Amino acid sequence: MWFHPVATGEAAVTVEAHNKPQDLTLWSTWFDPFSHRPWIALEEKQVPYQFRNTNPFLQEPSFLGVSPRGLVPALTVADGRPVNDSIIICEYIEDAFPSAPSLFPQDxxxxxxxxxxxxxxxxxxxxxxxxxxxxxxxxxxxxxxxxxxxxxxxxxxxxxxxxxxxxxxxxxxxxxxxxxxxxxxxxxxxxxxxxxxxxxxxxxxxxxxxxxxxxxxxxxxxxxxxxxxxxxxxxxxxxxxxxxxxxxxxx
Ligand SMILES: N[C@@H](CCC(=O)N[C@@H](CS)C(=O)NCC(=O)O)C(=O)O
Incomplete structure (x- = not known):
């Protein structure tokens, strides 16, 4: 099995807690450092999200539909539109949820x-x-x-x-x-x-x-x-x- 909750250690707790549908879905792999970035941003800003554990190497059609280059992470928003690239996803989260603690200074x-x-x-x-x-x-x-x-x-x-x-x-x-x-x-x-x-x-x-x-x-x-x-x-x-x-x- 691709996803082995026991093997994820502490991270499993967070993954398990985020398996219900939400407006935001993070297509992500728990061990990948790029996926880790928007995951941190979502936790930092306390925004509800679904964690969709995704093996990019399987190149599944559902995944390629949201990540045409076949890379994790990807984020889909409420209407299913995708955002790609770890830093651009973090910036999207920042822009979409400006009232939560900002990831940028004001100046x-x-x-x-x-x-x-x-x-x-x-x-x-x-x-x-x-x-x-x-x-x-x-x-x-x-x-x-x-x-x-x-x-x-x-x-x-x-x-x-x-x-x-x-x-x-x-x-x-x-x-x-x-x-x-x-x-x-x-x-x-x-x-x-x-x-x-x-x-x-x-x-x-x-x-x-x-x-x-x-x-x-x-x-x-x-x-x-x-x-x-x-x-x-x-x-x-x-x-x-x-x-x-x-x-x-x-x-
Ligand atoms: N610049 C991208 C890099 C993402 C990236 O390289 N993801 C790897 C994580 S394992 C991946 O999906 N690789 C799949 C492949 O090489 O086919 C970002 O920051 O999101």
Whole structure:
């Protein structure tokens, strides 16, 4: 069976609680970091939603109808229209539910700062993370060293602008959501790829603050490793893997 509630650990509680039809349906996979972003946004803003556990690799017609590129996450709204891409979905949730705590600051300049760093996380940090997972320390030590250094460089660039405890200070924002899924997954590269949190100033504190944020804590599972084995063996043929391998952004 694709969805094994026991294997989802704590996240299962949230998934189980969100299996009734609602205006918003999140087509999502509990172990996927991109899907994790709008899931956090929905929990943050306390918006009712249905969690529709979806295996994108099955390319089921119902799923392709809402996600023509076959990628999770997707969100369908009350009349069934789809929204695609994890960050665009978060922005939709923000725009559709402006009265709930905002994921953006009020000030237009500060809002542009949030967008700048979300973009940097997407184009820099995220592909580096996947490239490091795919790098093989034993058979390709140079490629592994390079990937590790690139991850340190990208994460350091973001963390250099982190105010603490969250990116903007006390306010939790879309930058925290953009990087949050990796704050609860970086143990994979610690365990298998020699990554050390302490080498990036501020990351340990930021990652801990993110992991303890209720919206992240209750959507996180301790079972991520088994679902990243194909990346760790560099055998994944997903679009993320192919893009990261060739040094392209993940679209
Ligand atoms: N830029 C997209 C990336 C989404 C993405 O790559 N999703 C992966 C998660 S596993 C997927 O659906 N892959 C299916 C495939 O490669 O066919 C986003 O942020 O939503």
């Amino acid at each position: 237009p300049y500060e809002r542009s700062v949030v967008r700048t760093w979300v973009d940097r996380v997407n184009k820099g940090f995220v592909p580096c993370f996947f490239r490091l997972m795919q790098a093989q320390p034993t058979t390709e030590p140079e490629a592994h060293e390079k990937a590790l250094q690139e991850l340190y460089d990208e994460l350091s660039a973001v963390c250099a602008n982190w105010k603490g405890p969250f990116f903007l200070g006390e306010k939790f924002s879309l930058v925290d959501i953009a990087i949050g899924p990796w704050a609860v997954r970086d143990f994979i590269v610690e365990r298998y790829r020699g990554f050390e949190r302490q080498k990036v100033k501020g990351w340990t504190e930021w990652a801990e603050a993110l992991a303890s944020r209720p919206s992240i804590a209750k959507t996180t599972s301790e079972k991520y490793v088994e679902f990243n084995q194909t990346f760790l063996r560099n055998e994944s043929h997903s679009r993320v893997a192919i893009a990261a391998r060739s040094g392209r952004s993940i679209l």
